[in-house]
Amino acid sequence: MANCERIRVGILGFGTVGEGTYRMICDNEEEIVQKVGCPIEVRRIGIRDPKKERSLPGEFFTTDLEDIVSDPEIDVVIEVIGGEEPALSLIDLALDKGKHVVTANKELIAKHGSRLVTKARKLGLDLHFEAAVGGGIPIVQPLKHQLAGNDIVKMMGVLNGTSNFILTKMWDEEQTFDEALAGAQKAGYAEADPTNDVDGFDTMYKIAILAAIAFGKQIPLDLIHREGIRKVTQKDMHYAEVLGYRIKLLGIVEETGADDEILIRVHPTLVPEDHQVAKVEDAYNALWLHGDFVGDLMFSGKGAGSFPTASAVVGDLIDVGRNMMIGGSGSAIPYGEGMKCRPIGKLETRYYMRLVVADKPNTLGRIATVFGEAGVGLAAMEMRTLENDLGEIVFLTHKCVESSFTSSLEDVRLLDVVESVESWFRVED
Amino acid sequence: MANCERIRVGILGFGTVGEGTYRMICDNEEEIVQKVGCPIEVRRIGIRDPKKERSLPGEFFTTDLEDIVSDPEIDVVIEVIGGEEPALSLIDLALDKGKHVVTANKELIAKHGSRLVTKARKLGLDLHFEAAVGGGIPIVQPLKHQLAGNDIVKMMGVLNGTSNFILTKMWDEEQTFDEALAGAQKAGYAEADPTNDVDGFDTMYKIAILAAIAFGKQIPLDLIHREGIRKVTQKDMHYAEVLGYRIKLLGIVEETGADDEILIRVHPTLVPEDHQVAKVEDAYNALWLHGDFVGDLMFSGKGAGSFPTASAVVGDLIDVGRNMMIGGSGSAIPYGEGMKCRPIGKLETRYYMRLVVADKPNTLGRIATVFGEAGVGLAAMEMRTLENDLGEIVFLTHKCVESSFTSSLEDVRLLDVVESVESWFRVED
Numbered sequence: 001m002a003n004c005e006r007i008r009v010g011i012l013g014f015g016t017v018g019e020g021t022y023r024m025i026c027d028n029e030e031e032i033v034q035k036v037g038c039p040i041e042v043r044r045i046g047i048r049d050p051k052k053e054r055s056l057p058g059e060f061f062t063t064d065l066e067d068i069v070s071d072p073e074i075d076v077v078i079e080v081i082g083g084e085e086p087a088l089s090l091i092d093l094a095l096d097k098g099k100h101v102v103t104a105n106k107e108l109i110a111k112h113g114s115r116l117v118t119k120a121r122k123l124g125l126d127l128h129f130e131a132a133v134g135g136g137i138p139i140v141q142p143l144k145h146q147l148a149g150n151d152i153v154k155m156m157g158v159l160n161g162t163s164n165f166i167l168t169k170m171w172d173e174e175q176t177f178d179e180a181l182a183g184a185q186k187a188g189y190a191e192a193d194p195t196n197d198v199d200g201f202d203t204m205y206k207i208a209i210l211a212a213i214a215f216g217k218q219i220p221l222d223l224i225h226r227e228g229i230r231k232v233t234q235k236d237m238h239y240a241e242v243l244g245y246r247i248k249l250l251g252i253v254e255e256t257g258a259d260d261e262i263l264i265r266v267h268p269t270l271v272p273e274d275h276q277v278a279k280v281e282d283a284y285n286a287l288w289l290h291g292d293f294v295g296d297l298m299f300s301g302k303g304a305g306s307f308p309t310a311s312a313v314v315g316d317l318i319d320v321g322r323n324m325m326i327g328g329s330g331s332a333i334p335y336g337e338g339m340k341c342r343p344i345g346k347l348e349t350r351y352y353m354r355l356v357v358a359d360k361p362n363t364l365g366r367i368a369t370v371f372g373e374a375g376v377g378l379a380a381m382e383m384r385t386l387e388n389d390l391g392e393i394v395f396l397t398h399k400c401v402e403s404s405f406t407s408s409l410e411d412v413r414l415l416d417v418v419e420s421v422e423s424w425f426r427v428e429d
Numbered sequence: 430m431a432n433c434e435r436i437r438v439g440i441l442g443f444g445t446v447g448e449g450t451y452r453m454i455c456d457n458e459e460e461i462v463q464k465v466g467c468p469i470e471v472r473r474i475g476i477r478d479p480k481k482e483r484s485l486p487g488e489f490f491t492t493d494l495e496d497i498v499s500d501p502e503i504d505v506v507i508e509v510i511g512g513e514e515p516a517l518s519l520i521d522l523a524l525d526k527g528k529h530v531v532t533a534n535k536e537l538i539a540k541h542g543s544r545l546v547t548k549a550r551k552l553g554l555d556l557h558f559e560a561a562v563g564g565g566i567p568i569v570q571p572l573k574h575q576l577a578g579n580d581i582v583k584m585m586g587v588l589n590g591t592s593n594f595i596l597t598k599m600w601d602e603e604q605t606f607d608e609a610l611a612g613a614q615k616a617g618y619a620e621a622d623p624t625n626d627v628d629g630f631d632t633m634y635k636i637a638i639l640a641a642i643a644f645g646k647q648i649p650l651d652l653i654h655r656e657g658i659r660k661v662t663q664k665d666m667h668y669a670e671v672l673g674y675r676i677k678l679l680g681i682v683e684e685t686g687a688d689d690e691i692l693i694r695v696h697p698t699l700v701p702e703d704h705q706v707a708k709v710e711d712a713y714n715a716l717w718l719h720g721d722f723v724g725d726l727m728f729s730g731k732g733a734g735s736f737p738t739a740s741a742v743v744g745d746l747i748d749v750g751r752n753m754m755i756g757g758s759g760s761a762i763p764y765g766e767g768m769k770c771r772p773i774g775k776l777e778t779r780y781y782m783r784l785v786v787a788d789k790p791n792t793l794g795r796i797a798t799v800f801g802e803a804g805v806g807l808a809a810m811e812m813r814t815l816e817n818d819l820g821e822i823v824f825l826t827h828k829c830v831e832s833s834f835t836s837s838l839e840d841v842r843l844l845d846v847v848e849s850v851e852s853w854f855r856v857e858d
Binding site: 020024025027028031032034035130136137138141142144145146147148149150151216276279291292293294295296297298299300301302305307308310311312314315316317318319322327333 | 449453454456457460461463464559565566567570571573574575576577578579580645705708720721722723724725726727728729730731734736737739740741743744745746747748751756762
């Protein structure tokens, strides 16, 4: 199937990533030829809106995307439409028609990766998705290859640039969440509907993909505990700082010790200020991991945007091209389905909480007694006087089981000296 | 050639890396089988000293290393002896005998990589060397694959764990170089003869390998400017801190803009304290790079030691195994020879220098005039009074050409008001 004189490519989608990919293939032609052994030629580009002005001549474009994936003159299909449909049907059809596939689609791979990779492997085709996680940062393939001999014990990632940009602005410029979100939207980092980013869906897809590769089985998305950053306040950031922490939206996955069982979660997290993950700023992404032999590793870089994402797409494309040249295609590494996930209630970690309380004798004693009787040890405390005979108390607990913590927090909430539980977050040490 | 029931391995060398590799293959058998599709079996291990006590039964071992690389029952040879000979002859013989090779040998690859990789490719064999740079941190393969579409503009690496450990101790615990070196030797980080580490040879081999991959041609080692850390003092670290910098031993390579020309160097460097590279501590390694599409990237982790290096060796071995299973071996990416290197005298950067001077009127004026007339602009200064009518001056220059800087520094050295030029270092901003 390989045309040995050139690798012929069809691109589905010509948004920022599609256009960046096209530009990179043109701009760095020399590097690419040297590495693949022959040129890569973009033959056709599939778009949705034929009326939109484009930077290329019209003959490249078609709105008939099925025609691209069926074209016998195309060897590799690059899918950068995003979302579940029509991307999934198009990728299925491309594989059926004998084409290698490179995709940047995290939602698709998080939901259907196992089936698609297994199908590609059976057909002797490549299916790569480095761009689905961490933009241009090489994460997916290193996990599949250079780190493949390790038992991965834990991974923690700042995987959503938009949320990290918002949290950085809240931190650096003392903005509220709403102000920072509006700024991110203005700067082009956040969509008009920011749900996918700020409510943790994007991070969930990405950590699910990484976990599937590291642990060898697709992760059922409904078993991933997911919280976004809407509830993070200036005040919590301030107390976190006093206690020596930063607040980051993390995707976290770890082995539980039981066979084929992990605990996987997405939530705002207090991270010690000297941990590498705490220092990831603005729209940067990072993945920290611990493997049994490799120890601690950290990868960081620009996790999104036209050019960094194109870098990953073109890296995959070069690998597909090389495999075509040496006849070694079908290098996708299949993984199964049905990973077991431990419920979040069984998590053991430390907790941060902020309470508004009545500023009167024995308030602290009564609260501390409830926690103490539930076996939840308190490790650090900050206390401030508010107006109207109220006070504010922040606690950091010792390590405890989440269900014990949340039930004792419910008991505390019911005390007459407690006005409200303003917030609580998990802590990583 | 592939034995589809198991991949049969011979290990040359059973020092810390060889033993770590053997242990990882045994300990993580399950992960490896899942990823390769069949088991990996260590058949024989080549050693130099048959009398040394070993943790394995004697039947594994032989002192006849040629016999291992000629053994028809071995598919893959792992070379972890280190040094040029006999490693080079053994690898050549292994390839001649049709065996895939995984090596952790930086000196060998820095000197002979181009020829060996080209030979392996012609013979349809794999030759991988992820472990040669950065221990377990995936750097080599990501440069070859995921980043292959980028024009790499610059790379800077903390690539020698021993030197970084010594510099960290000097910084954190106010030790002298000699004290910190003795501590590193006691902790097992430094050899009795520390030349390879502290004089920059190890860093030179590693940055040469990375440059060869990124720029597609082997780097003549004699064209790499190399300085070690013996001349770094507590005092320079202190002044660097006052000016907002840390001192790190870096391997640096950058494009000059001319075709097939780079500038490549190894030396102690002042790095801004908020740069990611400045924060790499102890025996950790890191590589920072800038690619035209991917932007800034950083990889960090444990760059040496038995287990992290084994992680990289086994990652390569798994890739070889997979390629054998799908018949796609020979995936080594050849690179040519004869990269041009711009002489260090043509470098344009900023400079730090520390002078001991006569503490009398117009000393500063005369020094500043010499620099000024040579076109070397001064950007920052610190001045202290010493005993015996002497003073100490530290300057940070603006960007200038190194040959102008060094010749004007020679002129300054000859001034009668200048007692001595105590030190000077290059600065990265």
